[in-house]
Structures are given as C-alpha cells and as structure tokens.
Amino acid sequence: MTAVRCIDLCKTYRQGDQDIKALDHLSVDIEKGEFVCLMSPSGGGKTTLLNAIGGLDIPDSGEVWIAGERIDQMSKGQLADLRLANIGFVFQAYNLIPVLTAQENVEFVMQIQGVPAAERHDKSFAILQEVGLKGLETRRPAEMSGGQQQRVAVARAIVSRPELVLADEPTANLDSKTSAELMELFTELNEHHNTTFVIATHDRRVQAYAKRLVRMLDGRIVDDIEQHAA
Amino acid sequence: MRMFVVLSRLAWRYLWRNHRRTIVMLSAIAVGAWAMIFMTALTRGMVDQMIVDGISVIPGHVQIHDPDYLDDPSINNRVAYSDAELAARFEDLDRVAWAARVRVPAVVTSERESRGVTLLGIDPEAERSFSFIDYDAVDGRFLEGPDDNGIVLGAKLADTLETRVGKRVVVMSQDPENEIADRGFRVVGLFHAEMEATEESLAFVGKRTAQKMLRIGDSVTEVAFVGDDYRDVEPLYSKVVERVDDAVQVSRWTEVDTYLGTMMGMMDGFMLIWVIVIFLALSFGLVNTLVMAVFERIREIGLMLALGMKPAMILGQIIIESMMLLSVGLLIGDVLAWATIKPLEGGIDISIVAKGMEMFGASSVLYPNLDVDDVILANVVVLVLGFFASLSPAWRASRYEPVEAITKV
Numbered sequence: 001m002t003a004v005r006c007i008d009l010c011k012t013y014r015q016g017d018q019d020i021k022a023l024d025h026l027s028v029d030i031e032k033g034e035f036v037c038l039m040s041p042s043g044g045g046k047t048t049l050l051n052a053i054g055g056l057d058i059p060d061s062g063e064v065w066i067a068g069e070r071i072d073q074m075s076k077g078q079l080a081d082l083r084l085a086n087i088g089f090v091f092q093a094y095n096l097i098p099v100l101t102a103q104e105n106v107e108f109v110m111q112i113q114g115v116p117a118a119e120r121h122d123k124s125f126a127i128l129q130e131v132g133l134k135g136l137e138t139r140r141p142a143e144m145s146g147g148q149q150q151r152v153a154v155a156r157a158i159v160s161r162p163e164l165v166l167a168d169e170p171t172a173n174l175d176s177k178t179s180a181e182l183m184e185l186f187t188e189l190n191e192h193h194n195t196t197f198v199i200a201t202h203d204r205r206v207q208a209y210a211k212r213l214v215r216m217l218d219g220r221i222v223d224d225i226e227q228h229a230a
Numbered sequence: 231m232r233m234f235v236v237l238s239r240l241a242w243r244y245l246w247r248n249h250r251r252t253i254v255m256l257s258a259i260a261v262g263a264w265a266m267i268f269m270t271a272l273t274r275g276m277v278d279q280m281i282v283d284g285i286s287v288i289p290g291h292v293q294i295h296d297p298d299y300l301d302d303p304s305i306n307n308r309v310a311y312s313d314a315e316l317a318a319r320f321e322d323l324d325r326v327a328w329a330a331r332v333r334v335p336a337v338v339t340s341e342r343e344s345r346g347v348t349l350l351g352i353d354p355e356a357e358r359s360f361s362f363i364d365y366d367a368v369d370g371r372f373l374e375g376p377d378d379n380g381i382v383l384g385a386k387l388a389d390t391l392e393t394r395v396g397k398r399v400v401v402m403s404q405d406p407e408n409e410i411a412d413r414g415f416r417v418v419g420l421f422h423a424e425m426e427a428t429e430e431s432l433a434f435v436g437k438r439t440a441q442k443m444l445r446i447g448d449s450v451t452e453v454a455f456v457g458d459d460y461r462d463v464e465p466l467y468s469k470v471v472e473r474v475d476d477a478v479q480v481s482r483w484t485e486v487d488t489y490l491g492t493m494m495g496m497m498d499g500f501m502l503i504w505v506i507v508i509f510l511a512l513s514f515g516l517v518n519t520l521v522m523a524v525f526e527r528i529r530e531i532g533l534m535l536a537l538g539m540k541p542a543m544i545l546g547q548i549i550i551e552s553m554m555l556l557s558v559g560l561l562i563g564d565v566l567a568w569a570t571i572k573p574l575e576g577g578i579d580i581s582i583v584a585k586g587m588e589m590f591g592a593s594s595v596l597y598p599n600l601d602v603d604d605v606i607l608a609n610v611v612v613l614v615l616g617f618f619a620s621l622s623p624a625w626r627a628s629r630y631e632p633v634e635a636i637t638k639v
Contacts, residue, residue, distance in 0.1 A: 032633040040267070051633050054536070056632045056636075057631075057633040076540070076541055077542075079539050080538050080539060080540045080541075081540075082534065083536065083537065084537070084538025085538075089536055089537065091533075091536075091636065095529070095530075095536075097240075097245055097530055097533065097534070097635065098247070098530070099240070099243035099247050100240075100243065101275055109537050109538060110536065111232075112233075112236065112304045112537070112538055112539060112543075113538075153464060157536075196531040202630075208488070230580045
C-alpha cells in the first residue's frame with residue numbers, strides 16, 4: 001500500500017530577484033512501512049518535499065496523496081486534522097512548547113486528539129521511558145539538554161502511533177551517541193509497528209539506517225536506491 | 231469543553247511566561263478597574279445624595295396636584311379633595327407615609343428685610359417620618375400641630391431677614407380672589423438643612439393656619455406620598471392612581487422635579503461613558519501586550535499548527551489569554567475598590583468646596599455608594615470590549631502559515 005504519493009510536484013520560491021526551484025517536477029512513491037532517507041546538499045529541496053508531504057506547504061503544482069487521500073487541495077482545517085491523525089513530525093530544532101513539561105509536551109497531540117487523561121498519562125509516561133527520559137517527565141524544555149529535548153520531540157511524534165513520521169534533520173543538533181540511540185529507536189518503531197519514516201538529512205550516520213535512499217539535487221530526484229539498513 | 235481546558239491551561243502558562251509584563255499589565259487593569267468603580271461610587275453617592283436631599287425637600291416619591299398645578303403653581307390650582315376625602319382614599323395605603331400640604335409662593339418681611347420664599351402649610355406629625363428636618367434639632371421648637379400660629383424659618387433666611395426666634399415677621403401671599411392674604415407670625419424655630427439654599431427658601435407654618443390665611447377652606451395644593459424606594463416608584467404610583475380620579479394629576483418625583491429626574495437618568499449614561507473612556511486607555515496596553523505575546527511565540531504557534539491544532543484553536547487560545555488577563559486584573563481592581571470604598575461609606579467631608587457643590591444641589595458630605603450593578607457594568611464592559619480588542623492579534627496569530635511561522639527566528 002502506498003503511504004505517500006507525490007506526482008509532478010513543483011514549488012518555486014522567490015529570493016530577491018531570483019526564482020529558486022525547490023521542487024522541479026518531482027514524483028515519488030513511498031510504500032507503507034518504508035524507511036526512507038531524503039538526501040541533498042542544502043537547498044536541494046528535501047525540506048520542501050517533507051513540508052509538502054506533511055501538508056505544511058502547498059506545492060505550486062502537482063499532487064500529493066497521503067494514505068490514498070489527495071491533500072494538496074485540502075483546507076487548512078482538513079490538513080490540521082490529517083496531520084493530527086496520521087503524521088508525526090520531528091523538527092531539526094526540537095520545537096517543543098516551552099511552557100509545558102516534557103510529559104505535557106508528549107501529551108499535547110493526544111490532548112487535541114481527545115485521548116482520555118488516564119490513557120494519555122500512561123502512554124506519555126511509557127514513551128518517555130522508552131526514549132530514555134524516565135525521571136525527567138516534569139522538566140520543562142529549558143531544563144533539558146538538546147538531546148533530551150529532541151527525544152521528547154520524538155516521543156511526541158510517535159506516542160500516538162502515527163502511520164507516517166516525517167523528520168527533518170532530526171540528528172543535526174545531537175552528538176553521535178544520542179544520534180545513534182535515536183536512529184535505533186526509529187528503526188525499532190519501523191520494524192515493530194510498521195511505521196513509515198521519511199527522514200530528511202545529510203548526516204551519513206543516519207543514511208546508514210535507511211532502507212531506501214532518495215538523493216535530490218535542485219528540486220529533482222537524481223538517485224533512488226534500496227539498501228540494506230545497518 | 232475538553233478543548234477549552236487544553237487551551238486555558240496553555241493560555242495561563244503563556245500568561246506567566248513573561249511574568250513581569252503580565253504583572254505590569256495586571257496592575258494597569260487593576261488600577262483602571264479601581265478607578266472606574268471608585269469614581270462611579272463617588273459619583274453615584276453624590277447623585278444619590280442629591281436626589282435623596284431633593285426628594286426630602288419636594289417631598290415624596292409621588293405627589294398629587296390639580297392637573298394645572300405643575301405648570302402654574304398658584305393657589306387657584308388646588309387639589310379637588312377635602313381633608314376628609316383624602317383620608318378616606320388613602321388611609322389604607324400599606325407601608326406608605328403621606329401628608330397633605332399647602333404650598334404657595336410668599337414674601338416674608340421682618341423689621342429690616344423681606345424675602346421671597348415658598349410657604350409650606352403642613353401637619354407636622356404627618357410629615358415627621360419623611361421630613362428632611364429633624365424636629366428635635368430645630369433652634370427653638372418646630373410646629374406643634376396644624377393649628378400652630380408660629381412660623382419656622384431656615385437659619386440662613388433668619389440671618390438674611392436679621393430676625394431670630396421670638397421675633398415677629400409678616401407673611402404675604404395671594405388668596406384665590408387675587409387679594410393680598412397676609413398675617414403676622416412669631417418665629418418659633420429655625421431649622422437647619424444640608425444646603426443653604428433650602429434654609430433660605432422655605433418657611434413652615436401650620437396647615438390649618440395657612441388655609442385660614444389664604445382663605446381656602448380645608449383644601450390643599452399637594453399631597454405627598456413616600457414609599458420604600460425612590461428608584462422604584464411604580465408600585466406606589468399605581469396604588470395612588472387606583473385611588474384617585476381625573477380631578478387630580480398623579481406625578482412621580484421625576485416629573486415634579488425634572489432636574490433631579492434627569493440627573494438620575496444621566497448618571498447611568500455617565501457611568502457607561504466613564505467606563506468606556508477608562509477601557510480605551512487600557513485597551514492600548516492590552517492590545518500591545520497581546521501583540522507582543524503573539525510576536526514572541528510565532529514559532530510555537532507554527533509548531534502547534536503543524537502538530538494539528540486548527541487555526542480556530544489558536545484564535546481561541548489568544549482570546550482566552552486576554553480574558554484571563556482581564557479577569558484577574560478586574561478581580562484585583564474590584565477587591566481594591568471595595569477595600570477603599572467601604573471605609574469611606576461613613577462619608578467624606580468636602581465642606582472645603584461646599585459652596586461649589588451646592589451650586590448643583592450636592593451637600594458638603596459625600597457618601598460613596600458601591601452599587602453592585604455599577605461593578606457588574608464595569609466588569610462586563612471591560613470583558614466585552616476586551617474580547618473585541620483581542621480579536622485582531624488573535625486573528626493574526628491564527629492566520630500564520632505553519633511552515634513560515636516555524637522557521638521564524
């Protein structure tokens with residue numbers, strides 16, 4: 001089953017007097033349960049593609065389908081519902097809500113989803129334990145290291161078991177040990193829960209974990225290869 | 231409800247993220263609310279006192295007259311009922327004090343001076359419960375009955391006439407035939423009033439003595455009724471109307487003294503304007519606070535949108551934040567106002583500006599009146615206008631594109 005289908009996507013940004021083609025007639029299919037790494041030099045279009053798949057950015061032309069639904073024509077409200085129900089995000093800069101504790105950050109998405117408090121509490125407690133943050137539940141982001149914050153962000157992204165996890169440079173601010181732990185966690189989720197992962201990165205250590213590598217350049221896919229993950 | 235709880239918790243936490251700014255804004259709202267309520271209580275107290283004083287001089291919450299009397303208060307426009315008839319019509323009125331009186335313009339002349347006054351022929355016992363004069367505090371004595379041959383003047387009038395208790399004065403007016411009706415009276419007492427104007431303009435004689443002097447038999451010019459509450463005279467008005475016919479006109483105090491009536495109506499309008507003016511000053515701070523609060527967390531708003539929050543939830547969160555800020559500020563302001571007004575309810579001496587106050591009918595002691603309705607009005611107006619003031623920053627926050635907001639530095 002196809003988890004993500006992008007057909008002939010184009011997206012152009014204007015930077016000063018220049019038009020930058022972030023996506024240039026790009027098409028790609030990602031099957032359910034795949035572990036895909038998008039790789040490109042900076043400005044290659046991987047974040048734009050990730051944003052288009054997540055419904056955070058609308059392409060100028062082309063189609064984006066998630067779990068059989070076309071999303072590039074959806075309203076803001078419909079996109080919000082889709083993200084809430086189907087997609088987990090991990091951003092490069094952690095992006096936690098600073099006024100909430102680690103556990104509250106993890107519970108945030110479930111709260112909007114309407115998960116009962118007791119279930120929310122149990123799930124968030126368990127997932128924080130799973131990402132190695134037991135005992136830090138009541139800390140606020142400012143009281144945690146970068147690696148700990150990123151693990152909270154990962155916990156938030158996966159706690160409600162979304163079908164698709166989109167991660168943009170998830171290891172960019174992490175040391176190698178924490179990066180490896182994070183990727184192990186992603187791999188485990190991918191293998192045990194059949195969660196589809198699409199990770200934008202230029203970290204070679206991350207690429208080693210991927211089953212499929214998609215190389216991009218100037219908004220186009222230049223290479224798409226299957227590989228045996230580490 | 232679930233979403234409201236989620237948004238409220240977020241709003242509350244964000245409110246205290248920059249606690250210094252929040253405390254400054256809370257102080258501004260609290261002081262504003264205090265100013266609204268305190269000034270309203272002072273003004274309400276002053277106007278209430280003016281009305282109460284005014285009604286006690288009129289006197290009565292409801293009066294009956296000849297239909298032409300209010301336009302032409304002459305002795306020819308008398309109430310059509312005799313004393314006995316009045317008693318028959320009104321003796322069964324429950325919890326209502328009433329008195330029939332003669333009120334005519336007259337001139338009082340002493341050995342040295344003369345002054346125009348309003349001469350009131352009264353039955354002192356019938357008016358004791360609602361008269362503005364404390365009979366026991368009169369210099370000399372007050373009238374002892376409707377046949378009393380003495381006259382009671384205001385202390386200020388006595389000064390002007392250069393007369394005193396025990397001296398004689400002559401009172402002149404007109405009878406129904408337009409003939410001079412005059413008579414000599416011994417000054418038996420001098421009364422004191424809150425305002426000098428009252429002391430200067432009224433002279434009291436016995437009702438029957440006045441009737442004899444004016445040659446009007448047992449007729450009177452007005453009957454005054456006093457009920458429970460001058461703000462709500464309709465029940466009393468209806469009772470009186472039921473007991474009379476077209477031969478007389480029944481008037482509320484607001485119609486007898488239109489100045490006082492207008493004053494009461496104006497008061498409510500003034501309160502609203504005052505509250506709105508204060509709010510307008512506050513609103514600049516409020517909107518600025520919200521704009522800053524939104525501006526400093528554009529990334530987080532983008533994140534919330536990216537995680538699946540709908541724009542309407544962001545809108546709701548900012549509005550809830552604004553309402554929380556206003557509610558806490560108002561609560562502090564309300565408590566402050568209560569704490570400052572309560573100790574002053576015994577009265578504030580403003581005799582230093584008594585002359586100026588008297589020009590528009592206010593006395594020299596101000597009694598602040600903390601009216602629950604005024605407090606509710608101030609709170610509701612601030613919350614409602616605050617809601618509208620916060621719509622713009624809230625709307626702007628909800629319209630951010632997540633992908634742009636999340637990359638804002």
